[in-house]
Amino acid sequence: MTPLAWVISLPVRAYRVVLSPYIGHSCRFQPTCSAYAMEALEKHGGIKGTYLTVHRLLRCHPWGSSGIDNVPD
Numbered sequence: 001m002t003p004l005a006w007v008i009s010l011p012v013r014a015y016r017v018v019l020s021p022y023i024g025h026s027c028r029f030q031p032t033c034s035a036y037a038m039e040a041l042e043k044h045g046g047i048k049g050t051y052l053t054v055h056r057l058l059r060c061h062p063w064g065s066s067g068i069d070n071v072p073d
Helices: 003-023 035-060
Strands: none
Touching: 003 035
């Protein structure tokens, strides 16, 4: 993981430890959005990984899609 991606992943890691256990498992997609974010940052670095994560989060709403949505290669 690039240094920029590592810094950007810190809020995701904090969310997974602090908030996720209390919110529950209600993600519309597989893998979950936080797992998707970590994988996108590892595969594509800070800038493109952040873009992919934000794009995924914007699709997560009541009228959005659901199902399996893996990080593109």
